[in-house]
Amino acid sequence: MLKIDNLRAEVDGKEILKGLSLDVNAGEVHAIMGPNGAGKSTLGYVLGGRPGYEPTGGSVTFAGEDLLEKSAHERAAAGLFLGFQYPVEIPGISNVQFLREALNAQRRGRGEGPLSGGEFLKLARAQADALGMDHEMLKRPVNVGFSGGEKKRNEMVQMGIIGPKLAILDETDSGLDIDALKAVGEGINRIMRAPDKAVLLITHYQRLLDYVQPDFVHVLAEGRIVRSGGPELAHELEREGYGAVAA
Amino acid sequence: MTILELPSPRLEEWRWADMATLKAAADAEPRDAGIRPADLFLDGDGPRLLFVDGVFEPAHSRPGPVKVARWAPETVHPLGGMAEGEGWVLSLEAEAAVTGIQIVHLGSGGESHVPARIALGEDAVATMVETYAGTGWANRFARFDLARGARLMRSVRLLQADGFVSLRDEAVIGEAASLVSIFLGAGGMGSRIDGALTLTGKGAFAEMGGALLTSGTQKQEAAVAVRHEAIEGTSRQLWRAVAANRSVASLAARVEVARGAQQTDGEQSLRGLLLERAATVNLKPELEIFADDVKCAHGATVGELDARALFYLQSRGIDEARAKALLTHAFVADALGRIGDDAVRAAFEADAARWLEAAL
Numbered sequence: 001m002l003k004i005d006n007l008r009a010e011v012d013g014k015e016i017l018k019g020l021s022l023d024v025n026a027g028e029v030h031a032i033m034g035p036n037g038a039g040k041s042t043l044g045y046v047l048g049g050r051p052g053y054e055p056t057g058g059s060v061t062f063a064g065e066d067l068l069e070k071s072a073h074e075r076a077a078a079g080l081f082l083g084f085q086y087p088v089e090i091p092g093i094s095n096v097q098f099l100r101e102a103l104n105a106q107r108r109g110r111g112e113g114p115l116s117g118g119e120f121l122k123l124a125r126a127q128a129d130a131l132g133m134d135h136e137m138l139k140r141p142v143n144v145g146f147s148g149g150e151k152k153r154n155e156m157v158q159m160g161i162i163g164p165k166l167a168i169l170d171e172t173d174s175g176l177d178i179d180a181l182k183a184v185g186e187g188i189n190r191i192m193r194a195p196d197k198a199v200l201l202i203t204h205y206q207r208l209l210d211y212v213q214p215d216f217v218h219v220l221a222e223g224r225i226v227r228s229g230g231p232e233l234a235h236e237l238e239r240e241g242y243g244a245v246a247a
Numbered sequence: 248m249t250i251l252e253l254p255s256p257r258l259e260e261w262r263w264a265d266m267a268t269l270k271a272a273a274d275a276e277p278r279d280a281g282i283r284p285a286d287l288f289l290d291g292d293g294p295r296l297l298f299v300d301g302v303f304e305p306a307h308s309r310p311g312p313v314k315v316a317r318w319a320p321e322t323v324h325p326l327g328g329m330a331e332g333e334g335w336v337l338s339l340e341a342e343a344a345v346t347g348i349q350i351v352h353l354g355s356g357g358e359s360h361v362p363a364r365i366a367l368g369e370d371a372v373a374t375m376v377e378t379y380a381g382t383g384w385a386n387r388f389a390r391f392d393l394a395r396g397a398r399l400m401r402s403v404r405l406l407q408a409d410g411f412v413s414l415r416d417e418a419v420i421g422e423a424a425s426l427v428s429i430f431l432g433a434g435g436m437g438s439r440i441d442g443a444l445t446l447t448g449k450g451a452f453a454e455m456g457g458a459l460l461t462s463g464t465q466k467q468e469a470a471v472a473v474r475h476e477a478i479e480g481t482s483r484q485l486w487r488a489v490a491a492n493r494s495v496a497s498l499a500a501r502v503e504v505a506r507g508a509q510q511t512d513g514e515q516s517l518r519g520l521l522l523e524r525a526a527t528v529n530l531k532p533e534l535e536i537f538a539d540d541v542k543c544a545h546g547a548t549v550g551e552l553d554a555r556a557l558f559y560l561q562s563r564g565i566d567e568a569r570a571k572a573l574l575t576h577a578f579v580a581d582a583l584g585r586i587g588d589d590a591v592r593a594a595f596e597a598d599a600a601r602w603l604e605a606a607l
């Protein structure tokens with residue numbers, strides 16, 4: 001589904017990703033772990049197409065197509081979802097307006113007709129219920145005044161509504177209390193655990209992996225994957241620290 | 248009219264005024280704007296007046312209690328003072344109510360001058376919408392006198408394709424009376440929205456604000472002064488300016504609190520959004536306070552669209568132009584949100600959305 005080959009990328013003229021390779025197949029969950037500043041968020045942004053995060057070498061194919069050729073909104077329409085480490089507050093635009101607009105733009109991109117207001121609201125409420133988010137919050141401006149946990153739940157509600165093929169989730173577990181962590185973990189399993197979907201779970205800690213069992217665990221350090229293994233690698237990292245494992 | 252009569256940009260209050268565009272519009276040959284007047288009225292059964300090139304058109308009007316008359320305004324304002332000729336008068340007795348008044352001004356080129364006088368008796372209520380369309384120089388003067396407890400809600404949209412619209416409001420707001428005027432500049436014309444509101448009665452409320460949207464090489468401007476002369480008055484000046492391309496939007500807002508006008512609550516919020524680096528937003532907030540027990544909140548900021556918000560929207564599948572339009576619309580939403588009537592607010596929001604669609 002996703003094939004990253006020797007990817008290099010710069011931010012502000014500084015090389016952050018230094019030849020990163022990774023294959024993700026449909027039906028798999030991959031965890032990417034690594035110390036602060038390793039380039040994990042940069043990887044997510046480069047794959048998402050954020051301006052300023054410039055690929056300078058290598059290639060990325062997604063569902064058989066060149067991902068780096070596409071603009072950010074085309075990547076979303078192709079089925080890529082980026083869960084933000086720091087979801088953005090947008091005053092003046094309600095959650096429902098934003099998400100209906102986004103979903104219908106994606107549908108248009110795929111040649112599908114738009115959902116009506118009623119159909120959309122039903123879908124949004126069902127996803128909010130599944131994540132334990134109050135319906136009132138759907139009407140509020142996007143992420144404005146939401147707590148850290150509410151923002152991350154909102155990311156998962158968005159993911160549920162959009163129904164992507166590949167979710168890249170950047171530290172979705174940070175800032176969550178234990179209840180929210182459980183809700184988010186269950187949400188990821190429910191929405192993304194399917195034979196035709198895949199997840200790239202960027203995380204700093206083992207704890208989300210207790211809920212979302214990865215098939216593969218990779219260690220990202222200094223801009224490349226330095227080790228890969230099964231779920232046991234996450235436990236090893238937790239016990240021994242990045243220094244020992246990445247060395 | 249001779250050019251010598253126009254205010255000079257050397258005067259501080261006129262330094263951002265685009266008198267060249269005004270002059271060109273005044274001198275332009277008339278042309279058919281191809282606009283059907285009926286399309287400029289919103290739905291509703293309220294009184295309607297159509298002025299074409301400053302001349303009342305009975306065929307498209309049903310003035311109801313609004314009278315048409317000729318006179319010359321008494322004002323020292325350089326443009327307002329020129330607005331003499333055929334105009335309109337709304338004079339309501341105590342406790343009378345007239346809602347949904349619509350005044351449409353359609354121009355085909357050249358200059359047109361229309362004075363208006365609105366006098367509301369005690370506890371009288373009126374709501375009105377004014378629309379400017381077509382081309383040419385539309386010069387208007389409006390005088391407001393609100394007696395105790397009177398309330399006027401007025402929404403004004405400037406939708407001329409080009410040319411210039413100059414508006415001068417002068418208002419005297421009595422005890423517990425309320426005047427709210429919200430403006431939307433969403434056409435291709437130059438503009439000068441100019442106001443002097445005086446709160447003369449205890450507990451009066453005055454509001455003048457709105458959104459100016461400029462593109463191309465267009466220049467729009469609002470210059471408003473609110474003067475508190477009595478105690479417990481409240482004033483609001485909430486303006487949003489959006490400038491694209493090489494355009495210029497300017498906001499000058501002034502609050503004066505006279506000696507003795509205690510417990511004044513004045514709020515001034517001026518914000519500009521630059522859609523391109525070559526665009527300009529000028530902001531000039533001014534406070535002049537001679538009383539000690541007053542609350543005057545004020546803020547003035549100019550910025551660009553938030554790049555993080557833009558990427559967040561795009562990452563969810565919204566293309567760049569639409570994402571910019573959504574964020575820009577959100578930026579002006581609180582200014583247009585001051586319009587109380589749902590249908591009128593929706594119409595103004597649709598005008599703003601059309602502008603964004605074309606500009607982005």
Ligand SMILES: Nc1ncnc2c1ncn2[C@@H]1O[C@H](COP(=O)(O)OP(=O)(O)O)[C@@H](O)[C@H]1O
Nearest residue numbers: 011012016034035036037038039040041042043
């Ligand atoms: N917008 C930016 N401007 C400059 N440097 C950045 C920016 N974003 C990230 N970096 C740098 O890139 C490196 C990787 O950061 P990041 O991808 O956020 O790491 P991680 O998510 O693994 O903690 C760090 O050295 C960081 O300082």
Ligand SMILES: [Mg+2]
Nearest residue numbers: 040041085171
């Ligand atoms: Mg990070």
